Amino acid sequence: MSTEIATLGEFGLIRHLTEGLENRQPSTRYGIGDDAAVIARSEGKQTLITTDLLLEGVHFDLTYVPLKHLGYKAAVVNFSDIYAMNGTPTQITVSLGVSKRFSVEDMEALYAGIRLACEEYEVDIVGGDTTSSMTGLTISITCLGEAGKEQIVYRNGARETDLICVSGDLGAAYMGLQLLEREKMVLKGTDLSIQPDFTGREYLLERQLKPEARRDIIRQLAEDQVKPTAMMDISDGLSSEILHICTQSKVGCRLYEEHLPIDYQTAAMAEELNMNVSTCALNGGEDYELLFTVPLSAYDKVSQMDGVRVIGHITKPELGCALVTRDGQEFELKAQGWNPLQ
């Protein structure tokens, strides 16, 4: 079925998409339906705010990204930024720009993904804007979160001898993108009977199409009473992110190639594509894992934490930022992360 969006109009479409939404967060005093939403934090809590703009053809390709997955991911990447401050995401606003190519059913699918993410992470949708666009799909999500003042972790607190930790594994989302791009090329060929074969690579696809934010790690750190000295999420690649932490903390670092966490599927795919898997782990984006530093005294705790790997340590600034390879050589780290302006 395909219903033209114009038949509903702006208010009709918003009403339709947000029907039955319930607010779960006690801080949400008023959601959709007025000039602004109203949020009341409980005493001692501060508000975090982050925002993300996603444009068709730049950040996503609808030939292989299902709209529901896109909606889910668009919400989750914002949650990830809030967790990276050691906070809890609580509310989002969702603005959509939609060209005539899209139907009401398309928008339902997109919104279903956003709503699913909000249910999973207990986040309220409290506002937004919906409008037509001349070309393609635009998604702008702003996320609010909360955290106690003493709980917030910035990028600038890493100190000499701190351990550098990372959650999960790296490079898989990038490999998933390579896989999808390759299949797209194949399908562009003449023989439409070829079906993409993703067997044994489901993890790569999932990491690219349906990433999760590491709420579990934030909870684990709180339970174990480990407060990171610096933290951020890995959206542009490990190399680029650790350089942000080192620059803002005015320190240097050493990362050890042998400790980079890499999934078997990532390694196999890299080999197939003749790519260096460490390079993929360092520079591939969209992992949405947490990168954080902890004092040396927390070694016992973090080394036993499920899904956390110690990959290096912080040094004096004079020593610069480098990767130590398996054979002991040092290579200066460079931000080769994805540049959406090139």
Place this chain on the structure above:
Amino acid sequence: MSTEIATLGEFGLIRHLTEGLENRQPSTRYGIGDDAAVIARSEGKQTLITTDLLLEGVHFDLTYVPLKHLGYKAAVVNFSDIYAMNGTPTQITVSLGVSKRFSVEDMEALYAGIRLACEEYEVDIVGGDTTSSMTGLTISITCLGEAGKEQIVYRNGARETDLICVSGDLGAAYMGLQLLEREKMVLKGTDLSIQPDFTGREYLLERQLKPEARRDIIRQLAEDQVKPTAMMDISDGLSSEILHICTQSKVGCRLYEEHLPIDYQTAAMAEELNMNVSTCALNGGEDYELLFTVPLSAYDKVSQMDGVRVIGHITKPELGCALVTRDGQEFELKAQGWNPLQ
């Protein structure tokens, strides 16, 4: 001068545009530079949030809108939403999608407008996102504001016999748009020596290109200790907005044509274009005036307030929503406001 944006890259461009930004609001604990900004409200204050997505070719036409004006307006329309809750805007995030057509200097002009608006209204820029776009310019601004719990005014509080008030005058921004569109058509013709003549119509242009949010009215209401029962800002046209208030408040209304505030330039332009000026005042959008209701007991105060006009009153719901013309006839009000999805 024209510098390609790619030469700076994403982080470089953001750094360049936000250079020298200072935070003025005591609630801004951390602005640009981390995964999220940190806001701490003083006790008793709640947080308001509103967002607006502006797309080239749909919401603005760069053939006659200077980028600096566009930036100013994009910020101010968000402030207007916060005032419409009887709050004070405090922070914004700014996300930009920019095609290759735009230079660093273009972005400087746009950002200069946003920064100017923020200076005028004492609002901090605390975050955002900048990315390339395949086509045109995308501006997504989210605004936070604050208000005491008891101070917030919703759309749903209008009661029978309440007076309906509006600030400033109506229809001028719409006439300004007509004027600009007409001149654009003229300039599309063969004779490029024709220069648009805007003499005597400066007010219409200003209302369209550089609207202001009615902070002064919000302050006046507070000083006079008048708390509106319902309020919103007029972005889609008076008719559409009063219907929102009536629907949400479950009441009816009578507006009086003879009381609609209309500027001389608006009336003259409407006559020239053979348009009914009351229709322009009712359905022309982008006035960013405040529409609010007050108890009958506040009549003396609001009738003496500078820049405020009483234009009608709230009725029982059974009576519906109508405009009473100069000759006493009643016409049902309809939302003919601008539909950005058609």
